Structures are given as C-alpha cells and as structure tokens.
Amino acid sequence: MKQQEKERIQQAFKEKVDYNELMNCTRCGFCLPSCPTYIETGKNEVHSPRGRIALMKGLVDGVIEPSDEVKRSIDMCLGCRACEPVCPSGVQFGRLLEQARDAIYQTNNQSVTMRLTRNLAFKKLFPNHHHMITMTGLVGFYQRSGLQKVAKKTGMIRVVPKNLRAMENVLPQVPKRKDMKRRPTHLQSFIKQKKRVAFFSGCLMDTVFMTTNDATMRLLQYAGCEIVIPKTQGCCGALHGHSGEQEQSKEMAKKNIAAFEDENIDYIITNAGGCGAFLHDYDHLLKDDPEWKERANKFAGKIKDISSVLVELEFHKIDLQLDDQIVTYQDSCHLKNGQNTFMEPRQLIEAVSGVDYVEMTDASRCCGSAGIYNIVESEMSMQILDYKMEQAKKTKAKTIVTSNPGCLLQMKLGIEREGLGEKIEAIHLVDFLLEAYENANK
Incomplete structure (x- = not known):
C-alpha cells in the first residue's frame, strides 16, 4: 500500500468513523464469545469486535497506519452484529463496520x-429492478433450457470457481421473466380486514425468491391484511451499505422512503432479515440529512418482520398442520440482532400440529452467509457453516427453517455438503407456514 493511499485512508477514517461510538467500547471482552471469526481463527483478537474497534481507533488517532492486515481484519468480519446484544455499553458495531468499509x-x-x-x-444491477429481472431471467433460461444439465454432464461447469459452482447447485428454480414483470400492486384480505399494510418486495426476493414473496402475501391475506405493494420501491441498499458504498445506499433509501410515505398503512412488512434490519436503520443512515431525517424516522418506525405481524394477528392460534417431523430453526443474524425479533418465528413453528420443535445449539450464531461473504470469503464461510451443520445434525431435524434468503441458500449448501439431501430440507419460514395453513384448511 503506497504512502499516498495510506494518508487518504487515514483521513477518510477521521472523517467518516464515529469517534464517540469508538470510545463507547470499554474493551471488556463480553463480545468475544459471540464473534464467529474470533472463535474460528483460534481466538485471534485482530478478528474480534474489540480488536477491530482498536484498529479503527488506532487509525483515527494516527497511532497505526492503514495496511493490508488492517483491511483484512475489516473484510473478514461477517457483519452479523452478534456482538451488539451482549455489549454492556451498547456499542453499535454494525454502524462502525459500515463506516470503516466506506x-x-x-x-x-x-x-x-x-x-x-x-x-x-x-450501480447497474441491484438499483435497477429491470436489470435484476433480465439477469435472473438468464439464470432461469439456463436452468430450464437444458444448458445446466449439459454444463454439468460435459464438465464445462468446472470453468466456474468452485465456490460459485456450489451456490449454483442450491439456487431455486427461477421464475420466467414474464412472471417477474407481472407483479401485483394491491391485494385484499381473504377474511375481515384487521390491518392495512405495505409489502417491501425487495430485489432478489422478488426475482430469484419470487415464490416466497407470493407465499408471504398469501399469509398476510389469510391473517387479515389488505396489502399495497408500491411499484416505485427498489433494492433496500443493504449490500451497498455493508460493502463500503454508503452514498449509493443513501440514494436507494430515499427512493424507498418516497415510494411508501404517501401510503396510509399500519406497517411495512419484510420477509428477509437482512433487508428488514437495513430498512429499520434508515433513520440512522439519513440522520445528518435535514431534508430526509424526519421522513426516514417515520419510515423506519413502520418496518415489521412478517413473523412479528403474524404473531400480533394471532396467526399461531389458528389451525396449522404438517406431517409429523422434527423441526429446528436457524436465526437470521440481522432479524435477531438488528430487529430484535427472536421468539416470534419459534412461536409460529411450535404452533404447527405434527411439529416437534428442537432448538439448535447456537441457533443464533451466524451461518456464514452474510450477504456475499460466502462468495468473497469462502474458506471462512465454509468453516462457520461446518460448525452450524454439526449442530443441526444433532437435533435430528427433518426440516431447517430460516428467515432470510442468504441463510436459506447457506443451509441448503450445508445440507448438500453433508450429503443429506434425501433426509433434510431447508425452507423459508413463510413457505413452511403457508404449507401448514393450507394443509390444515383444505
């Protein structure tokens, strides 16, 4: 790293990183047992929340210089925010991490x-929904046309890096392009209306995981919700915010706030833990923008995960039925640590007749997905996933339920790596609940 570059980075840390938040860390070490990278690197302090904060503060104070080792420590962090709930001082580490990466x-x-x-x-793909449809449409064509089978049979698939080949195996069947373009904007409740809500459809969720979005909206209708789905909404900006693209994430936040703010609604419903946590933090993201600060506060105050609203509407008290099976749950880090939603998914799962719920050891420890972490930090991601699968197998569960698309793909990948595809399935919470509801109410 050249000296001129070091000086630019050091100055950027002084301008962008919240020094008061850095000073809130008392170095007590309560965060250490909760940090996956600290544990998996053999308790290396450089890869702990406390260690990373020390590095950030050292850069701001000019005590240390930027280096590849410092950057490596910041890059290695999953951003799971498991350190936040256990911190006696309430350090908002996730925000510090985003500032450091920026x-x-x-x-x-x-x-x-x-x-x-x-x-x-x-700048081209995630902010533009039409581009997302085009890209995922090509994936769908690859799956349906026979090209996928040919690529595997001939060995051509080996030109793709090993970690991407693994992810390709667990992708769901992508909808057709015409179906991704033909999305609803308003839906009535199936029963007497209890709430009027808006649905945040997202980017990957409304393309690759479109069937899960459809299941979410049907559950809301069964629970008594009228739903509006603003057409002008877009990607939440979480990947941008977590990857050092804060200015871009702010522009995307403003677009989403404008899309929802004129709707007369009780809540804005999300079904992806990572998206929901970032949307919930729009108030912090735009706190220094006088034009958008109050608008962001109102928007963030309406964000609610699908599991929370279903419990509020007592969906867990109606008939839900599945075949007898053991079920376990893998927490979405950002749903638990960012939105403080922990018990609601469990309440809903345990309400299903035929389900024997078994809590997984360290269910709330990150699975290693973390946005695109499992692609850019594949080795550490797989190390973390291997531990997670050890705990999942101990439950003897037939079904692993989770609440975030990245977690879902990661757990599917873990099942495939263990050769357990015939014995275990991973499923999103809403797909699980919709099947249980419709099975009980045929």
Missing part, C-alpha cells in the same frame, strides 16, 4: 477488474 473502499486504489465489478453490481 472509508477503505471509497479511498483505496482498486484494480480495474474490481472497479468494474463493483460498478456493475452496485
């Missing part, structure tokens, strides 16, 4: 390939 990635010299890749993903 300081690094908006300042350091990136290769041409890296700049082009980030520009394509963060």
Whole structure:
C-alpha cells in the first residue's frame, strides 16, 4: 500500500468513523464469545469486535497506519452484529463496520477488474429492478433450457470457481421473466380486514425468491391484511451499505422512503432479515440529512418482520398442520440482532400440529452467509457453516427453517455438503407456514 493511499485512508477514517461510538467500547471482552471469526481463527483478537474497534481507533488517532492486515481484519468480519446484544455499553458495531468499509473502499486504489465489478453490481444491477429481472431471467433460461444439465454432464461447469459452482447447485428454480414483470400492486384480505399494510418486495426476493414473496402475501391475506405493494420501491441498499458504498445506499433509501410515505398503512412488512434490519436503520443512515431525517424516522418506525405481524394477528392460534417431523430453526443474524425479533418465528413453528420443535445449539450464531461473504470469503464461510451443520445434525431435524434468503441458500449448501439431501430440507419460514395453513384448511 503506497504512502499516498495510506494518508487518504487515514483521513477518510477521521472523517467518516464515529469517534464517540469508538470510545463507547470499554474493551471488556463480553463480545468475544459471540464473534464467529474470533472463535474460528483460534481466538485471534485482530478478528474480534474489540480488536477491530482498536484498529479503527488506532487509525483515527494516527497511532497505526492503514495496511493490508488492517483491511483484512475489516473484510473478514461477517457483519452479523452478534456482538451488539451482549455489549454492556451498547456499542453499535454494525454502524462502525459500515463506516470503516466506506472509508477503505471509497479511498483505496482498486484494480480495474474490481472497479468494474463493483460498478456493475452496485450501480447497474441491484438499483435497477429491470436489470435484476433480465439477469435472473438468464439464470432461469439456463436452468430450464437444458444448458445446466449439459454444463454439468460435459464438465464445462468446472470453468466456474468452485465456490460459485456450489451456490449454483442450491439456487431455486427461477421464475420466467414474464412472471417477474407481472407483479401485483394491491391485494385484499381473504377474511375481515384487521390491518392495512405495505409489502417491501425487495430485489432478489422478488426475482430469484419470487415464490416466497407470493407465499408471504398469501399469509398476510389469510391473517387479515389488505396489502399495497408500491411499484416505485427498489433494492433496500443493504449490500451497498455493508460493502463500503454508503452514498449509493443513501440514494436507494430515499427512493424507498418516497415510494411508501404517501401510503396510509399500519406497517411495512419484510420477509428477509437482512433487508428488514437495513430498512429499520434508515433513520440512522439519513440522520445528518435535514431534508430526509424526519421522513426516514417515520419510515423506519413502520418496518415489521412478517413473523412479528403474524404473531400480533394471532396467526399461531389458528389451525396449522404438517406431517409429523422434527423441526429446528436457524436465526437470521440481522432479524435477531438488528430487529430484535427472536421468539416470534419459534412461536409460529411450535404452533404447527405434527411439529416437534428442537432448538439448535447456537441457533443464533451466524451461518456464514452474510450477504456475499460466502462468495468473497469462502474458506471462512465454509468453516462457520461446518460448525452450524454439526449442530443441526444433532437435533435430528427433518426440516431447517430460516428467515432470510442468504441463510436459506447457506443451509441448503450445508445440507448438500453433508450429503443429506434425501433426509433434510431447508425452507423459508413463510413457505413452511403457508404449507401448514393450507394443509390444515383444505
């Protein structure tokens, strides 16, 4: 790293990183047992929340210089925020991490390939829903046309990096392009209306995981909700915020706030833990923008996970039925640590007749998905996943339920790596509940 680049990064840390938040850390170490990378690296302090905060503060104070080792420590963090609930001082580590990554990635010299890749993903693909439909439509064509089978049979698939090949195996069947473009904007309740809600459909959720979005809306209708789905909404910006693209994430936040703020609604419903937590933090993201601060506060105050609203509407007290089976639950880190939603998914699962719920050891420890972490930090991700699968197998569960698309794919990947595809399935909570409801109410 050249001296000029080091100076730019150090200055960026001084400008972007909240020094008061850094000072809130008392170095007590309560965060250490909750940090997956600290545990998996053999209790290396550099890869702990306390250690990363020390590095950030050292950069701001000028005690240490930016280096590849410092960047590695910041990159290695999952951003799971498991350190936050156990911190006696209430340090908002997730926000510090986003600020640190923004300081690094908006300042350091990136290769041409890296700049082009980030520009394509963060500025062209995710912010533009039409581009998302086109891209995922191509994946769907690859799956349906026979090209996928040919690529595997001939060995051509080996030109793709091993970690991406593994993810390709567990992708759901992508809907047709015409179906992704033909989405509802308003739905009536199936029973006497109890709430009027808006649904945040997202980007990947409304393309790759479109059937789960459909299941979410049907559950809301069964629970007594009228639903509006604003057409002008877009990607939440979580991947941008977590990857050092804060300015882009702010623009995306403003677009979403404007899309929802004129709707007369009780809540804005989400079904992806990562998206929900980032939407919930729009008030912090835009706290320094006088035009958007109050609008962001109102928006964030209406965010509610699907599991929370279903419990509020007493969906767990109606008939839900599945074949006899053991079920366990893998927490979405951001649903638990970002939205403080922990018991609601469990209440809903345990309400299903035929289900024997068994809590997994360390159910709330990150599975290693963490957005695109399982792609860019594959080795550590798989190390974390292997531990998770050890705990899942101990429950003897037939079904692993989770509440986030990344977690879902990661658990499916874990099942495949263990060769347990014939014995265990992973499923999103809403797909699980819809099946239970419709099975009981045929």
